[in-house]
Amino acid sequence: MTQLPDGRYVDDAPYDPEASLRLPERRDLDAPNWLLIWRKFRKHRLGLISGIFLLSAYLLLPFAGFFAPYTANERDEERLYAPPQAINWWYEGKFIGPFVYPTTAEADLETFQWVFKPDTTRPMKLEFFCRRGSYKLAGLIETDLHLFCAPEGATIFLLGSDRLGRDVFSRILYGAQLSLTVGLIGIAVSFTLGILLGSMAGYFGGWIDWVINRAIEILRSLPELPLWLALSAAVPSNWGPVAVFFIISIILGILDWPGLARSVRAKFLSLREEEYVRAAEMMGATSGRVIRKHLLPNFMSHLIASATLSIPAMILGETALSFLGLGLRAPAVSWGVMLNDAQNLASIEIYPWTAVPMIPIIVVVLAFNFLGDGLRDSLDPYDH
Amino acid sequence: MEILRYTIYRFGTMLLTLLVVSVLIFIIINLPPGDYLSNQIAELKASGQSAGVAKAEFLRREYALDRPLWEQYMIWMGFMPGPNGFSGLIQGDYGWSFEFDRPVAEIVGDSLWLTVLVNFAAVMFVYAAALPLGVLAAAKSRTWIDYITALIGYLGLATPNFLLALIMFYYGHKYFDLPIGGLMDPVYEGQPMSWDKLQSILLHLIVPTFVIGTSGASAMQQRLRANMLDELGKPYVETAIAKGLSPARMLTKYPLRVAFNPFVADIGNLLPSMVSGSVLVSVVLGLQTIGPTLLTALKTQDQFLSAFVLMFVALLTLVGTMISDILLVMLDPRIRYEGREA
Numbered sequence: 034m035t036q037l038p039d040g041r042y043v044d045d046a047p048y049d050p051e052a053s054l055r056l057p058e059r060r061d062l063d064a065p066n067w068l069l070i071w072r073k074f075r076k077h078r079l080g081l082i083s084g085i086f087l088l089s090a091y092l093l094l095p096f097a098g099f100f101a102p103y104t105a106n107e108r109d110e111e112r113l114y115a116p117p118q119a120i121n122w123w124y125e126g127k128f129i130g131p132f133v134y135p136t137t138a139e140a141d142l143e144t145f146q147w148v149f150k151p152d153t154t155r156p157m158k159l160e161f162f163c164r165r166g167s168y169k170l171a172g173l174i175e176t177d178l179h180l181f182c183a184p185e186g187a188t189i190f191l192l193g194s195d196r197l198g199r200d201v202f203s204r205i206l207y208g209a210q211l212s213l214t215v216g217l218i219g220i221a222v223s224f225t226l227g228i229l230l231g232s233m234a235g236y237f238g239g240w241i242d243w244v245i246n247r248a249i250e251i252l253r254s255l256p257e258l259p260l261w262l263a264l265s266a267a268v269p270s271n272w273g274p275v276a277v278f279f280i281i282s283i284i285l286g287i288l289d290w291p292g293l294a295r296s297v298r299a300k301f302l303s304l305r306e307e308e309y310v311r312a313a314e315m316m317g318a319t320s321g322r323v324i325r326k327h328l329l330p331n332f333m334s335h336l337i338a339s340a341t342l343s344i345p346a347m348i349l350g351e352t353a354l355s356f357l358g359l360g361l362r363a364p365a366v367s368w369g370v371m372l373n374d375a376q377n378l379a380s381i382e383i384y385p386w387t388a389v390p391m392i393p394i395i396v397v398v399l400a401f402n403f404l405g406d407g408l409r410d411s412l413d414p415y416d417h
Numbered sequence: 418m419e420i421l422r423y424t425i426y427r428f429g430t431m432l433l434t435l436l437v438v439s440v441l442i443f444i445i446i447n448l449p450p451g452d453y454l455s456n457q458i459a460e461l462k463a464s465g466q467s468a469g470v471a472k473a474e475f476l477r478r479e480y481a482l483d484r485p486l487w488e489q490y491m492i493w494m495g496f497m498p499g500p501n502g503f504s505g506l507i508q509g510d511y512g513w514s515f516e517f518d519r520p521v522a523e524i525v526g527d528s529l530w531l532t533v534l535v536n537f538a539a540v541m542f543v544y545a546a547a548l549p550l551g552v553l554a555a556a557k558s559r560t561w562i563d564y565i566t567a568l569i570g571y572l573g574l575a576t577p578n579f580l581l582a583l584i585m586f587y588y589g590h591k592y593f594d595l596p597i598g599g600l601m602d603p604v605y606e607g608q609p610m611s612w613d614k615l616q617s618i619l620l621h622l623i624v625p626t627f628v629i630g631t632s633g634a635s636a637m638q639q640r641l642r643a644n645m646l647d648e649l650g651k652p653y654v655e656t657a658i659a660k661g662l663s664p665a666r667m668l669t670k671y672p673l674r675v676a677f678n679p680f681v682a683d684i685g686n687l688l689p690s691m692v693s694g695s696v697l698v699s700v701v702l703g704l705q706t707i708g709p710t711l712l713t714a715l716k717t718q719d720q721f722l723s724a725f726v727l728m729f730v731a732l733l734t735l736v737g738t739m740i741s742d743i744l745l746v747m748l749d750p751r752i753r754y755e756g757r758e759a
Contacts, residue, residue: 137602251434251441254685254738257531258693259730260445263723266715267448349577353697357712372580376701381583391580398575 070334073411080407083400089407090397094210095171101203102182102189104166105366109188109198111138114384115149117193124156132156135187146383157184180254193386196374204366205390213397215282216344223287227293233325234294235301246298259286261350265359275367281360284356285347293339300332323379334412335390345398352394362363368394423746431739435732439506443490446720452591453515453718456480456667480513480721481609493724495530506728512721516713521725525707529729530594531600532706535629535695536688538622540551543637543687550634551641556668558646566638573635582628582701589624596621600704625702633687641680646673678749684741691735697728 038043057205063073075081100103110295115138120131134151141148159181167177183267191202234245268277273413304310305328313323354360355369357375363370368390375388441581454477459467478482481492481500483700491497493512494657495505504510511521511556518718600621605614649672699708707726714723 149701172484191512247437251437254434254689254731254735255438255694256689256692256730256734258696259727262696262711263442263445263727264448266723267445267720268447345575352577353579356577357697357700359712375583378583378587381587388580388583391577394577394580395572395575399571402571 049166059087064154070411074407075270077407077410079403080410084407087397087400087404094213097168098168098176100177100180101175101200102165102179103193103200103203104168104362105199105204107166107199107203108159109194109200111198112149112188112194113145113147113196113198114341114387115188115190115198116196116384117386118151118188118190120159120189120191121156129156129321130158130180131356132158133183133187133189135255147326152217157187173207184250189218192389193384195371195387196380201371201386201389205368205393207366208368208371208390209393211278211361211365212348212351212369212394216345216347216401218282219347219350220277220340220344221283221291222283222414223289223293223343225337226287228297228329228336230290231297232292232301235298236305236320236328237325237403242298245294247296249298252288252291253295257350260288260351260361261285261354262357265354270362275363277363278365281351282347282352285350289343292343292389293336295373296339297332297336304328304331335409336407338405338412341401342407345401348394348398348401420743420747425475427742431735432485438735439494439728440490442724442731443493446724447486447489449718452482452720456718457515476515477514493721500674506725511725514714514719514722516717516719516722519529520629521722522724525710525725527704527728528710530705531697531704532699532708532729533733534618535600535622535625535699535704535706536692536737538626539633539691539695540688540737541627543633543691546630547637547641551638552645552668552673554642556664557644558642563642566642570635573631574749577589577616578632579627579697579701582624582698585624595624600625600706611720616653622717625695625698625704628693628698628702628735630744632694633691637680637683637687640683643677644676644679645672648675653715664692678745681741681745681748687736688737688741692730692734 034042035045055076056103068326074084093100118133120133122128124132132229133156134153135155135157136149136151138147138149140146160183161181163179163182164177165179165182167175170176181189190193192205193201195201195204220307230245230248234242261284264287265281272280310323310327313327318326351360351367352369352372355367357371358373361370362369371390372388375390380387429621434465454473458470458477461467461473466473478500481489484492488497495504495507495510498504498689509522511525513519514521518526550566550570554563557563596617601614602617602621602744605617608614622733651672652669654672657665660711662670695710696708700712701708703709711723711726711730713719713728725747
């Protein structure tokens with residue numbers, strides 16, 4: 034502490050007048066772009082949770098067969114429309130671990146329905162890491178190991194069984210494989226088309242721009258579903274499930290690109306006049322190189338965010354098509370195919386569990402929406 | 418005068434678009450190999466029924482299906498005279514439905530008007546629901562009202578239309594005694610319009626309108642809220658409050674009018690998805706719109722019927738978009754001179 038001649042006191046500690054200005058921003062100035070995005074995204078709670086949920090869901094997809102107690106088309110002819118079963122832990126006041134009661138089917142001659150009565154005298158323990166129906170892990174490795182399955186003589190229908198006595202829970206897991214990937218393939222198609230056509234229109238201008246713009250306008254002004262229906266009706270009925278799956282996702286993508294192309298074009302129109310673009314052109318860069326190296330990186334992150342927001346539309350699209358019977362077909366399992374069973378009111382009223390696949394659909398669509406919102410908000414780290 | 422010129426211009430572009438769309442639809446319809454009649458002929462020949470073959474062959478010639486594709490298109494549209502007086506779409510001859518063995522015009526009949534009615538009701542519902550909710554959510558932003566509307570909005574966006582239809586259908590009947598299925602009581606079908614019939618139709622419209630409109634209303638409500646929030650942060654709002662305007666008057670007099678623009682413009686984006694939704698919902702709820710007809714026609718490759726229904730659906734959206742564009746120009750003088758950025 035020293036006293037200045039005019040009587041004021043000044044602290045002796047070294048002081049840099051600009052340090053306080055620099056210090057909090059130093060970290061941000063050095064940080065790479067993705068780190069800034071990540072920092073901002075982390076604060077978006079809902080988006081973060083949705084992102085983690087979706088990531089784990091996609092990572093677990095190849096192992097759906099392992100977590101499912103039954104295989105996709107395994108039938109239990111004795112138990113059609115069996116109601117959901119609970120897993121119990123306590124038997125007569127004693128903890129004996131997870132078990133189920135075996136059920137017996139009786140015909141109710143008044144309502145003409147099967148009534149399933151649990152036999153509460155015989156608790157049967159669930160088996161873990163057991164060997165049952167064989168499936169292909171990740172579509173490649175043939176195995177018959179399941180995480181858990183019902184003991185011999187009992188069943189484990191966590192979410193009930195459907196019209197043909199197939200386990201709804203297992204089918205939801207298998208259905209996720211198709212329902213979740215259909216959106217990814219569709220978005221890949223729409224992304225490629227959208228970027229290609231949008232950047233061509235925005236960069237070259239002139240008649241190319243005019244033609245592409247008109248195409249965008251026309252496609253955007255048409256209702257999607259009837260066109261989807263018409264295109265899917267054109268898929269020959271003798272094609273295998275895999276081919277149908279690919280063609281359906283491509284159809285979904287083909288009609289989705291205009292929205293993306295329009296935003297790409299708008300960005301290009303404004304960026305085309307920048308000095309660095311002219312510099313690159315004067316140094317002899319080809320149009321392709323200018324587009325790829327100088328223009329696209331500017332708003333790639335925005336495109337990813339908008340792609341995230343359009344995946345749910347594709348998932349819903351697949352569901353709707355399969356629901357109407359024009360999308361994926363029977364041996365293939367997807368959530369839409371499963372909901373096809375719940376098409377009439379009677380089944381919803383009497384067997385409400387056949388409509389359960391709607392819950393994963395809603396959850397996944399919501400998650401994609403939240404993730405997209407979070408990404409969109411955090412993609413401009415410099416914008417406060 | 419400006420408006421009139423714009424209307425004529427907009428009408429012209431709509432017609433051109435419709436022309437392109439007709440080519441597109443014709444191509445899509447002809448994508449699957451074979452057509453209804455040649456499939457039928459093959460089937461009949463296989464089972465040895467020669468009487469049917471003659472009729473099918475006759476229809477094939479009658480509707481020019483034995484000609485090259487481009488000629489078929491010209492005849493279908495009515496740009497070229499067809500054989501035996503088949504005059505094409507633009508002269509009001511929609512062709513023959515092979516599946517139902519009746520003229521297309523007879524099959525679609527009333528359902529065209531019902532389709533328009535359902536979609537119109539849904540659009541009205543979207544506005545009626547989105548406007549108050551969006552304004553309320555913006556005015557009370559970051560309170561429980563905002564969060565609840567946001568939650569409902571997100572759920573509305575995420576629930577597939579057809580599932581919402583089934584759920585509403587079930588609970589609407591169980592708890593509110595709303596009628597199940599169809600657009601009117603079966604008693605009134607084919608009857609001339611009367612007061613009772615109108616009432617019956619209105620009662621049947623409640624569930625479909627709600628179902629078709631929900632996702633659109635959620636999207637629009639969110640956008641209106643965002644626009645309103647942008648406006649509410651501006652200094653003029655602060656001035657208005659400082660001068661002692663009541664909150665309701667302040668909201669409706671200034672920010673709402675500015676935020677209202679995109680609200681009208683959006684109908685162009687909204688309409689295609691609503692028409693899509695109405696097709697799907699009609700199938701689930703068994704409404705007598707052209708949705709179910711389209712599905713059967715597509716499944717059986719009944720080309721004249723499905724092509725006509727697709728054309729009609731496209732026309733419906735194009736006309737709707739055109740009307741919204743013209744309304745927008747009347748509402749906002751700025752757009753009139755600059756032209757709307759595509």
